[in-house]
Amino acid sequence: MASNKKLLILPGDGIGPEVMREVRRVIDWMGRRRAVSFDIDEGIVGGASIDAQGTPITDETVAKAKAADAVLFGSVGGPKWDSLPFEQRPELGILRLRKDLGLFANLRPALVMDPLVEASSLKADIVRGVDIMVVRESTGGVYFGEPRGVETLPDGKRRGFDTDVYHEDEIARVARVAFDLARKRRNKVTSVEKANVMQSGRLWRAVVGEIQKAEYPDVQLENMYADNCAMQLCSRPKQFDVILGSNLFGDVLSDLAAALTGSLGMLPSATLGAVDPTTGKRHALYEPIHGSAPDIAGKGIANPLAQILSFAMLLRWSFGMEEDAVLLESAVGKVLAGGLRTADIMQQGMARVGTSVMGEAVVRELDKLSA
Ligand SMILES: NC(=O)C1=CN([C@@H]2O[C@H](COP(=O)(O)OP(=O)(O)OC[C@H]3O[C@@H](n4cnc5c(N)ncnc54)[C@H](O)[C@@H]3O)[C@@H](O)[C@H]2O)C=CC1
Ligand SMILES: CC(C)CC(=O)C(=O)O
Numbered sequence: 001m002a003s004n005k006k007l008l009i010l011p012g013d014g015i016g017p018e019v020m021r022e023v024r025r026v027i028d029w030m031g032r033r034r035a036v037s038f039d040i041d042e043g044i045v046g047g048a049s050i051d052a053q054g055t056p057i058t059d060e061t062v063a064k065a066k067a068a069d070a071v072l073f074g075s076v077g078g079p080k081w082d083s084l085p086f087e088q089r090p091e092l093g094i095l096r097l098r099k100d101l102g103l104f105a106n107l108r109p110a111l112v113m114d115p116l117v118e119a120s121s122l123k124a125d126i127v128r129g130v131d132i133m134v135v136r137e138s139t140g141g142v143y144f145g146e147p148r149g150v151e152t153l154p155d156g157k158r159r160g161f162d163t164d165v166y167h168e169d170e171i172a173r174v175a176r177v178a179f180d181l182a183r184k185r186r187n188k189v190t191s192v193e194k195a196n197v198m199q200s201g202r203l204w205r206a207v208v209g210e211i212q213k214a215e216y217p218d219v220q221l222e223n224m225y226a227d228n229c230a231m232q233l234c235s236r237p238k239q240f241d242v243i244l245g246s247n248l249f250g251d252v253l254s255d256l257a258a259a260l261t262g263s264l265g266m267l268p269s270a271t272l273g274a275v276d277p278t279t280g281k282r283h284a285l286y287e288p289i290h291g292s293a294p295d296i297a298g299k300g301i302a303n304p305l306a307q308i309l310s311f312a313m314l315l316r317w318s319f320g321m322e323e324d325a326v327l328l329e330s331a332v333g334k335v336l337a338g339g340l341r342t343a344d345i346m347q348q349g350m351a352r353v354g355t356s357v358m359g360e361a362v363v364r365e366l367d368k369l370s371a
């Protein structure tokens with residue numbers, strides 16, 4: 001059946017292909033039971049692409065990503081490629097996609113699901129009901145700033161350096177994404193930086209404040225130093241609605257927020273570009289926030305739920321399929337409520353399962369929910 005939903009799937013390395021297999025189950029189910037079809041192309045990226053093609057991503061794959069309505073990404077990297085030169089590392093596969101597609105806003109929802117309250121490393125009372133959206137800038141900052149390098153000084157010692165740099169327009173556009181999201185949630189943005197020690201942090205705070213004053217006076221804005229935010233996430237996470245941060249701070253704080261939810265294996269993400277005013281379309285990529293988890297790769301024990309929930313975000317953000325997205329999220333909730341757990345979210349009295357049994361269980365719940 002021809003489909004107008006063009007999807008590029010890039011499983012990547014480590015557990016990437018293992019968890020992506022479980023999304024394929026969901027996609028097959030949607031075709032069978034809801035007559036939804038996708039025009040799917042699959043490619044290689046990261047270490048797999050280095051091995052097969054000598055580069056972390058080919059121009060052809062970038063072109064396919066640009067032509068797709070959405071990209072579903074796994075994860076890249078691993079010890080096998082760690083000693084390659086910096087300019088050849090597998091992580092460039094995802095970094096180039098974000099940059100070349102203009103995917104500047106990385107949305108990372110950290111939601112503590114009721115059945116997993118006790119799986120969190122924090123006390124149940126602290127995390128019950130936590131619902132945070134981290135909005136991380138994803139095409140700028142220290143991940144892309146120049147100059148950077150490692151140089152050898154005249155005395156023979158080495159010196160490493162990176163540049164954290166933000167143009168005010170980069171800050172303003174991601175701030176607008178955060179404020180727009182807050183309006184649909186609990187109307188509060190906590191903007192994090194280190195304005196006390198970084199010039200780019202000082203600009204970040206100024207620009208976010210100007211945007212709020214001029215365009216979003218109805219949304220509450222709180223400024224917080226990133227180190228304090230890390231502490232507050234562990235002590236009083238329920239105070240947060242939307243957390244807005246740079247590429248680096250958003251990356252670090254969202255991994256921390258994931259720990260509140262039980263595991264890194266639970267957090268999905270959407271990385272969005274600007275809406276094209278003529279077509280109304282935007283580039284978008286969906287991926288779990290975790291990496292390739294080399295320590296558990298190949299064992300069949302990875303949690304596939306972050307990848308599956310990333311697909312739910314794809315349905316919502318790229319195809320406007322809210323009902324299907326909610327159905328999939330509900331199926332995940334039901335599986336957890338039923339007591340199945342992968343090792344990373346295992347609790348006493350629950351049934352430990354591997355990656356594929358968890359994926360099968362989600363599909364079974366989809367069947368029941370739509371019966
Ligand atoms: N977007 C991407 O492709 C990303 C790639 N990476 C890369 O991944 C590699 C490993 O990085 P790490 O720092 O170890 O981070 P990681 O996220 O791969 O793993 C951190 C810890 O969380 C566990 N974990 C992660 N996902 C899990 C899942 N779905 N189920 C169960 N447990 C899970 C791992 O077993 C590990 O103990 C590196 O090469 C890194 O550069 C890291 C983050 C993002
Ligand atoms: C390029 C990635 C490996 C950086 C990262 O940790 C992330 O985007 O979550």
Ligand SMILES: [Mg+2]
Nearest residue numbers: 251252255289
């Ligand atoms: Mg990360």
